[in-house]
Structures are given as C-alpha cells and as structure tokens.
Amino acid sequence: MQIFENLSKIKKPIIEYDERRYIFSIRSLILLTIGAPISAYLIYLFFDWEAQFWLHEIVVKQTVYFLNLFFNMGAEAQFAPSGKYFWKFSIPGQSPIYFETFCTGIQAICIFAGIIIFTPHSQDPTAREDIVWRKTKALIVSSVIFYVVNIIRMIIQINLYYIGYEWADIHFSISAASSFIAAIIVLLMHKWIPEFIISIIYTGTLVSEPLKQKRKKQVKEMVEKSNKAELKPMRKILKMEKKTFSRDISSWSDDFGYTIEGDYLVIPPEKASKFIELLMQDKPFLKESE
Amino acid sequence: MKEFTLKKIFVWLMLTINLLFAFVIGLTIPLLESESNFNLGFVMIPLLVILNYVIVDRYHYYLKHTKRNEEELDANI
Incomplete structure (x- = not known):
C-alpha cells in the first residue's frame, strides 16, 4: 500500500504520441494488469463450458465445408459426445481427429479481448473521445483474424494428415507457427489503441520516477x-x-x-x-x- | 455536408451489417445439431446489442464533430 501511496504523490508523466496526450490513472494501470488475465481466463472458461459447445460445431462444420470444397476429401463432422470431445473430424482412410475447445482458437481471442477491454483510457478528453469505437474495431478485427487463421490452420493440417503425414508431426509445429499472427494483431492493435503499448511505457516511467x-x-x-x-x-x-x-x-x-x-x-x-x-x-x- | 453524408452512409452500412448478423444467427440456430444450440443466440445477440450502441455512439461522434467544424467555419467568416 505504501508503494501505491508514493506513486500517487508523484507528478504524473504525460506521453505525447500522434498529436494526442496520454495520462493514465494508477487505478486503470492496476486494473489492466489484474483485470486482463482474469477476464481472459473467465471468458475462456465460459467457452469451455459444455453449454457453449455450439462453437465447436460451427468451427468443425466450417472446416469440413472448406476441406471438401478445396480438396474434395469427403471429410465429415461427427457429433459423438464423450468427455471434453463432443465433435470429431472423420477423414476417409485415416483415424478420426477429436476436437476440443483449444482447437477453436478461442484462447487467443480471449487474451486479446481481456487486454483490449482493460486497456486504460487516457485522462485527456481529446485522446479518449473515440476510445470505445477504436476498442470495438480492434476487438472485432482481431477476433475475426484469429478465427479465420485458425480455420486455415486446420485445413492445412487435416489435408497434410489426409495425404499421409503423421498427425503428431504436423499438429504442434503448424499450430505453433500459426501463432505468428499474434504479432500482426499486436501491430494492428497499436494502430487503433496505442493506449496499450503506451500504458506499459507509462508504467515503466511511473515506477522509475521515485x-x-x-x-x-x-x-x-x-x-x-x-x-x-x-x-x-x-x-x-x-x-x-x-x-x-x-x-x-x-x-x-x-x-x-x-x-x-x-x-x-x-x-x-x-x-x-x-x-x-x-x-x-x-x-x-x-x-x-x- | 458531403463528408457528413458519406459518414451517414457508413453508419447506415454498419447498422445493416449488424442486422444481417442477427439474421444469420437466427438462420444458423435451427441448423445446429448441438444440444445447446440456442446458446448461440443467447451469447451473440447481447454482443450485437452492444455493437448497435457503439455504432449509434459513433454517429453521435460524427454529428458532434461536424457541428463543431461548422461553428468554427462560421466564426472565421
């Protein structure tokens, strides 16, 4: 508590970026560090709940549609609830691939949703004027990109599996490689909500000031x-x-x-x-x- | 005025897309095989309601700025 009291006594720095002034309250910075991970986890838990497995169905069926459209594979989406797997891909000539919440890519969306929601607003009225619009834009665009990239990832993986590659060889490597998209999202996010990166710099400035x-x-x-x-x-x-x-x-x-x-x-x-x-x-x- | 008309069309387009989202959700629910298919609507429709507010708020922002610009122009004349 002593640290927070000392911080609140310090003259707040002002960061100027792109003709806008950014000043953040200490409360909003603390909220970002605590609120973002907690909310991301809670949103993930919400979608990992059986009642939300409609998302599994939509992702599996869309992937199957594109697999059959591009590769004429004869893949099928099968509903077979058991444990955490409710849906599976049925691939001709290969054993089925079971689908879980992590395969939807929702975890990446949750992390960015948590960050975007809890990114602090500047105390300067001009800088925060259209923040809701900018945050909404960032949230929608990042979610759509993650969703589309995830489906493309699955299409590539399942096609490689269909032509004979070992699932263990392609699953983790391609999944890890596709996470490069997070870097692009961070850049896009900085375009619309520079408050996130600036708030990190701001925290550093505030902590180093004493x-x-x-x-x-x-x-x-x-x-x-x-x-x-x-x-x-x-x-x-x-x-x-x-x-x-x-x-x-x-x-x-x-x-x-x-x-x-x-x-x-x-x-x-x-x-x-x-x-x-x-x-x-x-x-x-x-x-x-x- | 021309600039504002373009912004008005943009807001109208956004609201139309939002309505189309709602339509697509309504169309998808009966096609789902999952036992909890109605939850798609329960989750997505509130999000669309929030999005509707954000679009209306954006329209208000455009109006406010156009009015401010016109006032500045009048003051200069």
Missing part, C-alpha cells in the same frame, strides 16, 4: 557539500549511452564549464546553485533553447 528523484537528491546533497558529483549517477540522469559516455560527458562538461577529475564531476563554487537548479528540472540540464 528512483530518479532519489538519484537527483543524492547528487544535489553531494554538490551542496563538496561541489562534486559522481559520474555514474550523472550518466543515468543525463541518459547517456554507456559506450560513448566518456566522450559525451567531457564535451557536455565543457559546455557547462565543469571539469572531470577521476570518477567525479567538479563544479566551480559559483556555478553550484545553477547546477542544482538545472539538475532539479523535469528534464535535467535541458537548456531553454532546446
């Missing part, structure tokens, strides 16, 4: 005492690359009129108060002209 403040405070105290600052925390404050740090820091210190002695940055006494002022800015050492 650490940044602590670092600045330590540097400030050291400069007040000895007119010196350690180079390691300065690198982090100035967000300089580790590889090019020694080169960058010397040109930077020359610009501001500081010197480097060993692992320390030495600030002339007359420049110490200005150093602290620049250090404590929201964007440290950013000149006004920048």
